[in-house]
Amino acid sequence: MLFAVTMDVHLPPDMDPDVKADILAREKAYSQQLQKSGVWPHIWRCAGRYSNLSVLDVKDNQQLHDVLSQLPLFPYMTIDVTPLATHPSDIALLEEGS
Amino acid sequence: MLFAVTMDVHLPPDMDPDVKADILAREKAYSQQLQKSGVWPHIWRCAGRYSNLSVLDVKDNQQLHDVLSQLPLFPYMTIDVTPLATHPSDIALLEEGS
Amino acid sequence: MLFAVTMDVHLPPDMDPDVKADILAREKAYSQQLQKSGVWPHIWRCAGRYSNLSVLDVKDNQQLHDVLSQLPLFPYMTIDVTPLATHPSDIALLEEGS
Amino acid sequence: MLFAVTMDVHLPPDMDPDVKADILAREKAYSQQLQKSGVWPHIWRCAGRYSNLSVLDVKDNQQLHDVLSQLPLFPYMTIDVTPLATHPSDIALLEEGS
Amino acid sequence: MLFAVTMDVHLPPDMDPDVKADILAREKAYSQQLQKSGVWPHIWRCAGRYSNLSVLDVKDNQQLHDVLSQLPLFPYMTIDVTPLATHPSDIALLEEGS
Amino acid sequence: MLFAVTMDVHLPPDMDPDVKADILAREKAYSQQLQKSGVWPHIWRCAGRYSNLSVLDVKDNQQLHDVLSQLPLFPYMTIDVTPLATHPSDIALLEEGS
Amino acid sequence: MLFAVTMDVHLPPDMDPDVKADILAREKAYSQQLQKSGVWPHIWRCAGRYSNLSVLDVKDNQQLHDVLSQLPLFPYMTIDVTPLATHPSDIALLEEGS
Amino acid sequence: MLFAVTMDVHLPPDMDPDVKADILAREKAYSQQLQKSGVWPHIWRCAGRYSNLSVLDVKDNQQLHDVLSQLPLFPYMTIDVTPLATHPSDIALLEEGS
Amino acid sequence: MLFAVTMDVHLPPDMDPDVKADILAREKAYSQQLQKSGVWPHIWRCAGRYSNLSVLDVKDNQQLHDVLSQLPLFPYMTIDVTPLATHPSDIALLEEGS
Amino acid sequence: MLFAVTMDVHLPPDMDPDVKADILAREKAYSQQLQKSGVWPHIWRCAGRYSNLSVLDVKDNQQLHDVLSQLPLFPYMTIDVTPLATHPSDIALLEEGS
Numbered sequence: 001m002l003f004a005v006t007m008d009v010h011l012p013p014d015m016d017p018d019v020k021a022d023i024l025a026r027e028k029a030y031s032q033q034l035q036k037s038g039v040w041p042h043i044w045r046c047a048g049r050y051s052n053l054s055v056l057d058v059k060d061n062q063q064l065h066d067v068l069s070q071l072p073l074f075p076y077m078t079i080d081v082t083p084l085a086t087h088p089s090d091i092a093l094l095e096e097g098s
Numbered sequence: 099m100l101f102a103v104t105m106d107v108h109l110p111p112d113m114d115p116d117v118k119a120d121i122l123a124r125e126k127a128y129s130q131q132l133q134k135s136g137v138w139p140h141i142w143r144c145a146g147r148y149s150n151l152s153v154l155d156v157k158d159n160q161q162l163h164d165v166l167s168q169l170p171l172f173p174y175m176t177i178d179v180t181p182l183a184t185h186p187s188d189i190a191l192l193e194e195g196s
Numbered sequence: 197m198l199f200a201v202t203m204d205v206h207l208p209p210d211m212d213p214d215v216k217a218d219i220l221a222r223e224k225a226y227s228q229q230l231q232k233s234g235v236w237p238h239i240w241r242c243a244g245r246y247s248n249l250s251v252l253d254v255k256d257n258q259q260l261h262d263v264l265s266q267l268p269l270f271p272y273m274t275i276d277v278t279p280l281a282t283h284p285s286d287i288a289l290l291e292e293g294s
Numbered sequence: 295m296l297f298a299v300t301m302d303v304h305l306p307p308d309m310d311p312d313v314k315a316d317i318l319a320r321e322k323a324y325s326q327q328l329q330k331s332g333v334w335p336h337i338w339r340c341a342g343r344y345s346n347l348s349v350l351d352v353k354d355n356q357q358l359h360d361v362l363s364q365l366p367l368f369p370y371m372t373i374d375v376t377p378l379a380t381h382p383s384d385i386a387l388l389e390e391g392s
Numbered sequence: 393m394l395f396a397v398t399m400d401v402h403l404p405p406d407m408d409p410d411v412k413a414d415i416l417a418r419e420k421a422y423s424q425q426l427q428k429s430g431v432w433p434h435i436w437r438c439a440g441r442y443s444n445l446s447v448l449d450v451k452d453n454q455q456l457h458d459v460l461s462q463l464p465l466f467p468y469m470t471i472d473v474t475p476l477a478t479h480p481s482d483i484a485l486l487e488e489g490s
Numbered sequence: 491m492l493f494a495v496t497m498d499v500h501l502p503p504d505m506d507p508d509v510k511a512d513i514l515a516r517e518k519a520y521s522q523q524l525q526k527s528g529v530w531p532h533i534w535r536c537a538g539r540y541s542n543l544s545v546l547d548v549k550d551n552q553q554l555h556d557v558l559s560q561l562p563l564f565p566y567m568t569i570d571v572t573p574l575a576t577h578p579s580d581i582a583l584l585e586e587g588s
Numbered sequence: 589m590l591f592a593v594t595m596d597v598h599l600p601p602d603m604d605p606d607v608k609a610d611i612l613a614r615e616k617a618y619s620q621q622l623q624k625s626g627v628w629p630h631i632w633r634c635a636g637r638y639s640n641l642s643v644l645d646v647k648d649n650q651q652l653h654d655v656l657s658q659l660p661l662f663p664y665m666t667i668d669v670t671p672l673a674t675h676p677s678d679i680a681l682l683e684e685g686s
Numbered sequence: 687m688l689f690a691v692t693m694d695v696h697l698p699p700d701m702d703p704d705v706k707a708d709i710l711a712r713e714k715a716y717s718q719q720l721q722k723s724g725v726w727p728h729i730w731r732c733a734g735r736y737s738n739l740s741v742l743d744v745k746d747n748q749q750l751h752d753v754l755s756q757l758p759l760f761p762y763m764t765i766d767v768t769p770l771a772t773h774p775s776d777i778a779l780l781e782e783g784s
Numbered sequence: 785m786l787f788a789v790t791m792d793v794h795l796p797p798d799m800d801p802d803v804k805a806d807i808l809a810r811e812k813a814y815s816q817q818l819q820k821s822g823v824w825p826h827i828w829r830c831a832g833r834y835s836n837l838s839v840l841d842v843k844d845n846q847q848l849h850d851v852l853s854q855l856p857l858f859p860y861m862t863i864d865v866t867p868l869a870t871h872p873s874d875i876a877l878l879e880e881g882s
Numbered sequence: 883m884l885f886a887v888t889m890d891v892h893l894p895p896d897m898d899p900d901v902k903a904d905i906l907a908r909e910k911a912y913s914q915q916l917q918k919s920g921v922w923p924h925i926w927r928c929a930g931r932y933s934n935l936s937v938l939d940v941k942d943n944q945q946l947h948d949v950l951s952q953l954p955l956f957p958y959m960t961i962d963v964t965p966l967a968t969h970p971s972d973i974a975l976l977e978e979g980s
Contacts, residue, residue: 001256002142003279004151005342012307013894013957028187035189044100044182047947048887048963050956052185053102060197060256065281065341074344075307081342083199083279084142085261087150089129099942101965103734110699111208111271145261146201146277148270158883158942163733163967172736173699179734181885181965183947198338200347209404209467224383231385240296240378243457244397244473246466248381249298280338283346285322287329295452297475299538306503354393354452359477359537368540369503375538377395377453377475394534396543405600405663420579427581436492436574439653440593440669442662444577445494476534479542481518483525491648493671495832502797550589550648555673555831564834565797571832573591573671575653590828592837601698601761616873623875632786632868635751636691636767638760640871641788672828675836677812679819687844688926689867690935717971730884730966738969739886746785746844751869769787769867770926771849773934775910777917789930796895849929858932859895865930 001057002084003064007077008051026072039067055084099155100182101162105175106149124170137165153182197253198280199260203273204247222268235263251280295351296378297358301371302345320366333361349378393449394476395456399469400443418464431459447476491547492574493554497567498541516562529557545574589645590672591652595665596639614660627655643672687743688770689750693763694737712758725753741770785841786868787848791861792835810856823851839868883939884966885946889959890933908954921949937966 011020034040042055058064068079086093109118132138140153156162166177184191207216230236238251254260264275282289305314328334336349352358362373380387403412426432434447450456460471478485501510524530532545548554558569576583599608622628630643646652656667674681697706720726728741744750754765772779795804818824826839842848852863870877893902916922916938924937940946950961968975 001258003257003342004142004144011957031187032189032192035187043185043188044102045185045947046102047181047183047943048885048950048961050951053180053182061199061279061341062197062281064279065339068342069344075305079342081279082151083145083257083260083277084151085145085258087141087143089126089133090141091130091133094130099944101734101943109271143261145257146199146264146275148265159733159885159965160883160967162965163731166734167736173697177734179965181943181946181963183944200338200340207467227383228385228388231383239381239384240298241381241457242298243377243379243453244395244460244471246461249376249378278347279341280347281341283337283339285325285329286337287326290326295454297453297538355395355475355537356393356477358475359535362538363540369501373538375475377456377473379454379457396534396536403663423579424581424584427579435577435580436494437577437653438494439573439575439649440591440656440667442657445572445574474543475537476543477537479533479535481521481525482533483522486522491650493649493832551591551671551831552589552673554671555829558832559834565795569832571671573649573652573669575650592828592830599761619873620875620878623873631871631874632788633751633871634788635747635867635869636689636754636765638755641866641868670837671831672837673831675827675829677815677819678827679816682816687846689845690926690928714971718973718976721971721973729969729972730886731969732886733965733967739964739966747787747867748785748869750867767867768935769845769848769865769929770935771846771929773925773927775913775917776925777914780914787930845929849927852930853932859893863930 001059003056003058004082004084005054005056005068006046006051006080007054007071007073008049008079009073010076010078011050023072030070030072034067039063099157101154101156102180102182103152103154103166104144104149104178105152105169105171106147106177107171108174108176109148121170128168128170132165137161197255199252199254200278200280201250201252201264202242202247202276203250203267203269204245204275205269206272206274207246219268226266226268230263235259295353297350297352298376298378299348299350299362300340300345300374301348301365301367302343302373303367304370304372305344317366324364324366328361333357393451395448395450396474396476397446397448397460398438398443398472399446399463399465400441400471401465402468402470403442415464422462422464426459431455491549493546493548494572494574495544495546495558496536496541496570497544497561497563498539498569499563500540500566500568513562520560520562524557529553589647591644591646592670592672593642593644593656594634594639594668595642595659595661596637596667597661598638598664598666611660618658618660622655627651687745689742689744690768690770691740691742691754692732692737692766693740693757693759694735694765695759696736696762696764709758716756716758720753725749785843787840787842788866788868789838789840789852790830790835790864791838791855791857792833792863793857794860794862795834807856814854814856818851823847883941885938885940886964886966887936887938887950888928888933888962889936889953889955890931890961891955892958892960893932905954912952912954916949921945 031040031043035043039057040054041057042053044053045051046053056064056067058067064081068074068081071077129138129141133141137155138152139155140151142151143149144151154162154165156165162179166172166179169175227236227239231239235253236250237253238249240249241247242249252260252263254263260277264270264277267273325334325337329337333351334348335351336347338347339345340347350358350361352361358375362368362375365371423432423435427435431449432446433449434445436445437443438445448456448459450459456473460466463469521530521533525533529547530544531547532543534543535541536543546554546557548557554571558564558571561567619628619631623631627645628642629645630641632641633639634641644652644655646655652669656662656669659665717726717729721729725743726740727743728739730739731737732739742750742753744753750767754760754767757763815824815827819827823841824838825841826837828837829835830837840848840851842851848865852858852865855861913922913925917925921939922936923939924935926935927933928935938946938949940949946963950956950963953959
């Protein structure tokens with residue numbers, strides 16, 4: 001089940017550089033582990049902003065919340081969630097029907 | 099080059115049923131042609147709304163505008179465009195670097 | 197899987213009374229059928245507005261969209277969807293753990 | 295008398311961990327006491343956000359304010375309140391009328 | 393129990409004058425009946441706008457909705473509701489305590 | 491001359507308790523003095539929020555500003571002002587005309 | 589007593605030209621009469637928009653509402669009102685004090 | 687003197703095709719005449735929307751309003767105006783200073 | 785050439801009193817110098833808010849920016865600028881034409 | 883490929899003067915290098931605000947993000963991006979067609 005998720009990151013400009021480097025490294029590792037497992041199939045940078053647009057593939061709302069709330073950057077993020085369904089014009093439906 | 103595009107459709111409730119059926123059929127055909135050609139790699143329905151979230155893959159801003167402004171439903175849509183770039187945590191970068 | 201759904205209804209003031217009566221009767225019947233089946237466990241009127249706050253219990257985002265987009269009033273509604281998860285303070289968790 | 299209440303929590307990222315643990319423990323205890331007493335019949339996590347959607351059952355606006363303003367997290371919350379009434383399509387009305 | 397209610401009226405400029413005169417007369421009569429009964433203790437015009445700020449005194453949310461949804465102008469209004477409680481600085485509390 | 495005034499209070503969560511107690515005591519005394527003098531005829535708590543809705547009765551805009559800007563909590567408030575006039579449906583007009 | 593008033597005009601594009609010419613002529617005459625009487629000391633066009641920023645000088649909120657609600661374009665306007673007071677840096681205060 | 691101007695066009699979907707063709711032809715001719723005269727140095731399409739971002743070079747606010755309010759599409763546009771000044775990092779300043 | 789300028793001031797509540805007194809004194813002196821020179825013909829306090837509505841009379845956008853950006857309170861202000869033109873109903877036009 | 887970019891700068895008022903001077907010098911040098919290279923063809927100050935409107939000329943979204951995210955002031959900016967295409971009324975098209 002897919003969700004579009006927009007994550008806007010707001011780090012305090014005076015954040016300690018070591019703390020920042022550590023949290024960013026953990027964020028990257030956590031994201032990549034989820035990408036490899038198939039839970040996080042798409043991640044794009046929104047050009048010009050410290051934000052990403054992602055698509056998550058989870059089994060239910062509970063897993064969606066668990067995955068997002070464990071992001072190391074979660075306390076610094078504004079997150080917007082949109083549940084996605086199949087679009088009736090999607091050509092994948094043609095293939096299924098063939 | 100990828101763009102996230104949100105399209106919200108606002109059809110007048112008293113639209114003539116034949117006109118509506120015709121425009122929706124042309125919209126679907128147009129979208130599916132672009133999906134097959136690779137220009138419209140993702141289209142999802144936003145659950146509960148007459149809206150879609152799409153990702154378009156175009157060579158430049160001009161093609162993006164040409165593709166969107168020729169949508170049969172374009173006069174009835176509110177469209178929001180976000181240019182996308184590669185996210186530094188994207189595991190596709192790991193594969194490229196290998 | 198639960199979703200909070202807010203539905204704001206905007207009927208044109210000059211709507212034909214018979215058309216209006218028919219659509220409202222079909223809306224009510226459709227809603228009550230879903231309430232009885234367990235898909236629509238809560239529906240409340242937002243006091244002072246032509247709006248409701250509902251909780252839907254569906255198996256996935258697809259069913260959520262199918263249920264909402266078939267509402268007879270769907271073309272006249274502005275719909276806002278919030279996916280819900282279990283709150284860690286919910287006393288239902290205490291009972292489960294007992 | 296029911297109210298829908300959305301509570302968005304904004305804790306400063308540099309909050310002292312002990313202070314934070316204490317306030318969250320008191321918040322949980324306070325919420326669970328009200329759930330058990332019937333004043334707080336529903337609490338759901340909004341997936342992906344540090345927010346909850348709750349339904350409170352109070353005797354009047356005064357009790358609503360008293361309950362909410364005594365939340366240990368109240369100084370850190372943005373709260374939105376919607377008074378709820380019975381929806382005319384609610385099947386509970388059918389049962390009452392039988 | 394008090395509620396602050398803001399009502400913004402949007403009449404179509406081409407409304408039939410007789411229809412308009414009739415609905416405004418019924419609105420006035422309905423409002424004055426409620427004022428006399430004590431349910432609508434305050435009504436003020438917001439200067440420069442076709443809006444009013446009112447205070448309603450009802451026994452619960454249900455009565456609030458019933459009163460507002462029966463306004464002849466209800467289909468032409470945007471309504472905002474704020475539940476009110478006693479303010480701890482209100483001098484009425486001093487008198488009660490005396 | 492009446493004005494509706496909404497005051498939203500934003501105190502820093504880490505405010506010194508003594509400073510806070512002092513400013514709140516001065517705010518209460520100042521408000522009650524104005525209530526007794528007839529300048530501040532109504533003050534209500536907005537249920538669930540650290541906000542009040544008040545009605546001030548002043549001789550002109552200048553007095554309105556002087557009264558509000560001397561509030562001890564003024565530096566911590568977001569204030570919204572609506573000038574009020576007599577509503578043509580107000581039953582007080584009936585009495586005047588009798 | 590001064591008020592800043594912003595008036596945004598929204599005329600339907602298909603308005604009958606004679607009706608439009610008549611209403612605009614009446615609006616202009618009404619405005620100029622009030623300017624000559626001193627009630628409407630300033631009127632400026634907001635460049636690039638069908639809007640004006642005005643300053644009205646009235647004796648109270650009631651006169652402000654009466655003047656604005658009698659504008660021939662009132663049913664087509666969105667109006668925003670800001671009550672004005674003397675600014676402590678205004679050099680007019682220096683002259684008064686001399 | 688430069689102004690950035692964003693123009694969003696909202697044509698009714700059921701506009702008569704001949705009327706629409708005529709107004710668009712006049713809009714294009716008017717715009718191109720101003721571009722040739724140097725008053726409208728930049729016009730760009732905002733990709734995916736029926737909008738343009740333009741830069742106008744006028745002698746004062748009055749000319750800005752006159753130019754914009756005479757656009758054939760003016761009654762169908764929402765216009766946003768930003769006055770522009772020289773940026774202190776503009777390399778044109780280096781050249782001037784040489 | 786006239787511009788309407790709204791300036792909202794946001795001073796940190798814990799600002800050093802001497803620093804605050806100094807900046808406010810410099811702001812007042814700077815404003816009064818510009819008022820005397822004719823560049824700042826109107827300044828009004830927005831009643832109930834730490835804001836002013838001003839009208840500036842400058843020769844071009846560049847002077848507007850230079851004047852505003854040198855305000856001692858500029859780093860603490862949110863500024864909104866509206867370019868003004870002559871309104872066709874302004875009675876000053878009648879006098880000019882006589 | 884052109885993008886309109888609005889950059890609003892929010893520096894903390896208590897920023898260390900040397901840190902501020904350094905970051906502003908680096909910002910200016912970086913911007914001027916990009917202007918000279920043709921990547922940043924337009925930069926204007928938005929009059930009265932600590933903001934600029936720029937046009938960037940990049941080969942794709944990726945370069946747009948790389949250029950913007952390396953701005954020394956990037957952590958202090960709110961950035962808004964609009965992809966631009968050729969406008970069909972642009973007289974440059976006439977010249978191309980000749």
